[in-house]
Amino acid sequence: MFWPKRIGSGIAAIAVCFLIDSITHHSFGSYEQRIIALVGIYVTLAVSLNLINGITGQFSIGHAAFYQVGAYLAGFISRRYITDAGHTPPPVLWLIGMILVAAAGASIAGFIVGLPSLRLKGDYLAIVTLGFGEIIRILVQNTDALGGSYALDKIPKIQEIWLIWLLAFICIAVCRNLLKTARGLTFLAVREDEIASSAMGVNVTRVKVTAFVLGSAFAGAAGALLAHYEGLITPATFTMDVSFIILTMVVLGGTGSITGSVVSAIFLSYLPEYLRTLKGGDGQPLVVSGTAVVAALIVTVLAVAAIKTVLNRHLFTPQKRGLIYVGIIIGAAMLEPLFSLLLHPVPMLANMQVAAAQLRMVIFAVTLIVLMLLRPQGVFAHHEFSWDWVKKILGKGPVPSTEVSA
Amino acid sequence: MSLLKLNEATIRFGGLIAVNKVSFELKKGDLFGLIGPNGAGKTTCFNLITGVYKPTDGQILFDGKDITGTPSNKIANLGISRTFQNIRLFKALSVLENVIVGGFLRNNTGLLSSLAYLPGAINETEEMKQEALRLLDVLNLRQVANVRSADLSYGMQRRLEIARAMATKPKLLLLDEPAAGMNPQEKEELNVMVKKIRDEHGMTVLLIEHDMRFVMSLCENIVVLDHGEEIAQGPPAAIRNDPKVIAAYLGEAV
Numbered sequence: 170m171f172w173p174k175r176i177g178s179g180i181a182a183i184a185v186c187f188l189i190d191s192i193t194h195h196s197f198g199s200y201e202q203r204i205i206a207l208v209g210i211y212v213t214l215a216v217s218l219n220l221i222n223g224i225t226g227q228f229s230i231g232h233a234a235f236y237q238v239g240a241y242l243a244g245f246i247s248r249r250y251i252t253d254a255g256h257t258p259p260p261v262l263w264l265i266g267m268i269l270v271a272a273a274g275a276s277i278a279g280f281i282v283g284l285p286s287l288r289l290k291g292d293y294l295a296i297v298t299l300g301f302g303e304i305i306r307i308l309v310q311n312t313d314a315l316g317g318s319y320a321l322d323k324i325p326k327i328q329e330i331w332l333i334w335l336l337a338f339i340c341i342a343v344c345r346n347l348l349k350t351a352r353g354l355t356f357l358a359v360r361e362d363e364i365a366s367s368a369m370g371v372n373v374t375r376v377k378v379t380a381f382v383l384g385s386a387f388a389g390a391a392g393a394l395l396a397h398y399e400g401l402i403t404p405a406t407f408t409m410d411v412s413f414i415i416l417t418m419v420v421l422g423g424t425g426s427i428t429g430s431v432v433s434a435i436f437l438s439y440l441p442e443y444l445r446t447l448k449g450g451d452g453q454p455l456v457v458s459g460t461a462v463v464a465a466l467i468v469t470v471l472a473v474a475a476i477k478t479v480l481n482r483h484l485f486t487p488q489k490r491g492l493i494y495v496g497i498i499i500g501a502a503m504l505e506p507l508f509s510l511l512l513h514p515v516p517m518l519a520n521m522q523v524a525a526a527q528l529r530m531v532i533f534a535v536t537l538i539v540l541m542l543l544r545p546q547g548v549f550a551h552h553e554f555s556w557d558w559v560k561k562i563l564g565k566g567p568v569p570s571t572e573v574s575a
Numbered sequence: 576m577s578l579l580k581l582n583e584a585t586i587r588f589g590g591l592i593a594v595n596k597v598s599f600e601l602k603k604g605d606l607f608g609l610i611g612p613n614g615a616g617k618t619t620c621f622n623l624i625t626g627v628y629k630p631t632d633g634q635i636l637f638d639g640k641d642i643t644g645t646p647s648n649k650i651a652n653l654g655i656s657r658t659f660q661n662i663r664l665f666k667a668l669s670v671l672e673n674v675i676v677g678g679f680l681r682n683n684t685g686l687l688s689s690l691a692y693l694p695g696a697i698n699e700t701e702e703m704k705q706e707a708l709r710l711l712d713v714l715n716l717r718q719v720a721n722v723r724s725a726d727l728s729y730g731m732q733r734r735l736e737i738a739r740a741m742a743t744k745p746k747l748l749l750l751d752e753p754a755a756g757m758n759p760q761e762k763e764e765l766n767v768m769v770k771k772i773r774d775e776h777g778m779t780v781l782l783i784e785h786d787m788r789f790v791m792s793l794c795e796n797i798v799v800l801d802h803g804e805e806i807a808q809g810p811p812a813a814i815r816n817d818p819k820v821i822a823a824y825l826g827e828a829v
């Protein structure tokens with residue numbers, strides 16, 4: 170009874186991926202197709218970082234490094250073997266092979282970075298992982314065979330959106346599976362308390378290194394897919410920014426929650442593309458006033474801090490709370506003219522224009538600040554999507570707090 | 576036969592000698608007490624036995640084996656488990672999940688089985704869950720099995736610490752102030768439970784406790800530490816009248 174069921178769900182997952190693929194190809198142009206591919210890649214990246222950061226509690230912030238190792242490893246081999254040497258392997262099989270090679274390569278990198286996590290905690294580990302990311306990027310930038318700071322180009326394009334999404338599904342399934350078994354609880358235990366974990370016989374070293382190896386393997390695999398989707402990769406694709414964006418996805422979704430990582434990866438990787446499509450009145454890409462951005466930033470942060478202190482002291486009804494929020498938004502809107510007025514004597518600042526597409530980082534920053542103040546546990550906290558949960562929202566059935574429940 | 580033997584165990588933190596040449600011996604089936612004023616070095620003794628710290632000098636023998644300097648997780652696998660004075664539960668996990676982690680060290684299935692959610696890992700998880708539930712019955716925690724452990728009352732958290740430690744099926748159970756923060760009724764129940772743990776579950780127990788009535792009524796043998804040094808050892812009646820012990824506690828009723 171087990172295997173038929175398992176094979177059935179495997180086939181179903183592949184079918185869904187093919188469905189996504191064919192809908193994408195039939196209904197969208199190449200621009201939208203690329204967005205759908207990138208969103209899939211970011212889901213894998215966020216969920217795999219969540220395994221290291223959220224589930225095992227190792228504060229790693231250099232995830233782009235593993236992504237880059239995978240991308241360059243697969244890209245380089247493909248370019249040499251197919252473009253330069255002129256071999257013609259079956260593309261899909263070749264790509265699957267490259268995914269595995271990239272995963273293996275990145276997991277070795279993950280192992281090496283995982284080692285300091287045995288001695289370092291929190292901020293210190295974060296600095297090491299960040300440094301590692303930069304080292305990898307700079308190494309690549311200075312290696313001519315990898316295209317140096319320009320690009321590794323002429324990578325054969327093998328654009329399989331279904332494979333991208335299949336990898337995302339596999340990554341999600343692997344993390345979920347882990348958490349459904351007793352072994353997964355030991356990962357959470359290491360996050361909660363290392364001393365108590367080892368007193369209970371948990372091999373803390375092994376758990377941490379496993380998390381790093383697995384998480385980076387998935388990031389590497391995602392890199393292989395990116396390299397073959399784009400046909401060209403540059404060191405600029407793997408900067409600290411990218412690591413931060415992946416980290417933001419994990420934190421925003423709620424560290425430890427796979428569902429949260431998936432949802433916020435989809436949302437945050439789509440957001441910049443959405444902003445880019447916004448058009449102003451003249452049909453040109455939307456441009457907003459810099460003073461408005463600054464005003465909005467300052468007001469949000471101050472307002473949230475204020476709400477936090479006030480709401481903690483007084484118990485407002487949800488209605489009153491809603492009114493307060495609306496008031497703050499109106500206030501923020503009114504502040505813009507005030508700012509313009511104040512900045513009027515400095516024409517350079519007053520006339521500063523910002524393309525909407527550039528607002529991405531501002532929105533990330535504001536979202537994170539607001540989140541940390543109002544809901545530090547993340548949007549989904551430690552909750553996972555489950556059908557019981559849907560039933561509960563529909564008004565029946567209890568919610569299990571975690572996977573293994575009595 | 577001796578189960579645990581400390582042989583002049585010593586540890587220095589800089590200039591402070593927290594435990595100084597402490598020697599005592601537990602036989603299988605003992606219910607042993609470790610007492611002493613604040614800062615005497617009791618918890619540090621536990622940390623030495625469980626491998627949190629490596630002794631600067633001396634040996635620790637368990638079940639005939641030298642375990643001096645062995646890492647914590649290996650010591651747990653050899654059969655020593657403990658609770659913590661400053662409760663160290665896995666806060667975000669449920670009561671049941673905490674106990675499952677304790678029982679995980681007997682796992683037989685590999686990582687792959689878990690990642691692929693294969694029957695091996697599924698069945699093993701189910702067995703560990705059932706086993707954990709039985710332990711929750713023993714410690715009277717069954718009804719809160721699915722509660723987040725951080726949300727439990729203080730007394731329940733202490734009992735959960737014991738359940739989690741017992742889940743490793745240790746030969747030797749170390750309890751660090753298990754009755755701290757409990758009301759008299761809870762203490763009474765705990766007293767009965769600890770006896771049961773020794774008599775029915777066959778575990779040897781070494782416990783630290785400040786409540787003298789509790790220790791004296793429960794333990795058959797007691798070691799007293801003061802400023803890292805062992806000042807007395809013997810049955811409760813002898814300890815109670817030992818002038819050195821009385822002096823260490825500055826005339827408090829012992």
Ligand SMILES: Nc1ncnc2c1ncn2[C@@H]1O[C@H](COP(=O)(O)OP(=O)(O)OP(=O)(O)O)[C@@H](O)[C@H]1O
Pocket residue numbers: 588591593611612613614615616617618619620660
């Ligand atoms: N890691 C450490 N570094 C430095 N000093 C330490 C360390 N651990 C314990 N000590 C010191 O060792 C001494 C003994 O501490 P310990 O915790 O063993 O006392 P205790 O007998 O358990 O006391 P209490 O009854 O208050 O729990 C104390 O002076 C403590 O400050």
Ligand SMILES: [Mg+2]
Pocket residue numbers: 617618619660
């Ligand atoms: Mg102590």
